[in-house]
Amino acid sequence: MPFAEDEVRIDLMCGVGDDGHWHGTLGVNVEAGALGRLGLHPDQPTSVVAGPSPPAWWHAAGERYATRRQVVRRHAP
Template structure:
């Protein structure tokens, strides 16, 4: 795993909805230094899109290859 345990915080927030059912939300927070180490921090240029998206045929080919690899 690319993160150490102390670099992550997981929060569970629960509440009772109007219909009486419990609802839960999970929030995952990562330490900014860990994101920088992986090149994922929003302040780093590598984390932003810097060019056009690949053409549609490229995405379609990737999906075809992914389906071929599945074993049922």
């Protein structure tokens, strides 16, 4: 991954919903400086890349992970 361990924070927020079932949500926070190294910053237009792209292996690993993962719903929406 292009981020150091201390640059990413993952929070789990859980609670009982209106239907009485437990529900969880993940919040992922990345420090602004870490995003800046990838060319992402508040002054950047979304159509222009201002920094180097992550290496090819990083993209390939993300695609492999995405195709392996399946969304499993345990409760009806």
